[in-house]
Amino acid sequence: MKGYATLLQYATAALLIFLILWHVMLRFPPVYGAKDLVDTMTPERLHAEITGNRILLLLLLFATLFHGINGARGVLIEWYPDKRWEVLVNVGAFLAFVALMYFGLLTIFYVPPVG
């Protein structure tokens, strides 16, 4: 199980290089011909961005949450090698993953119409 988690940690890392580059580039004002950073996030632009890229956003959400939470879990377990602490961190990591997945899915699939 631990071996698969490490493998998935590397796989999501490789995937995130491209997905985060894409995600960040969309906030670069010339991409939309916007006047500044905040102007790239108008409701019209964001609605089109979310509804048009649901699969990529889903992939980004899963990869980011897995990589981030599994990485933080590893660091926390390493700090205090203790069985009870490890169980506590694992349960906390699982709950954080489920809760953040819920909020992320809410954004991707329940984006309200503009206007």
Place this chain on the structure above:
Amino acid sequence: MKMARMKVLNNRLGPLGNLSLLGASPQSAPEKIAFIMHRITGLIMAGFIAAHVFSTSSLARGGWEAWQVDVQHLSGVNPISIAFYIAMGAVIFHSLNGIRLLVVEVFARWIGKPEKPKPPYVAPSLKGFQRTSIYIVFALWIIAWAAVGYVMFLW
């Protein structure tokens, strides 16, 4: 045996155990500094991702009005935009150093080949392009972070 085990258990340094490695000099141990930076930026990003996913969902929870109120915090210099800028710095360093780690750890490139240990012995993995790549990561990080600062605050 029992005493030896007790000694091992008492060696748990916790979070400060990582920070103690910061005493390493950039010339002698850039790998250690990159390791600590990767951890610190990783933890900053874990907190940022949680905040980002939750705050972005404001548009689904409270509609576009709630979203526009949230987004206005990124305009100008204020505590939230500064925190966002720090998080961007963490994202950039973690990504660049992550690419280096993927190349070195997964593809086993840039770390040289094993050689006979003749004194003064320096492991091939601690010299050559692997070490140069760390300096490149730090240089690119500073340039990219400055560029993000320009887009966020001066554009």
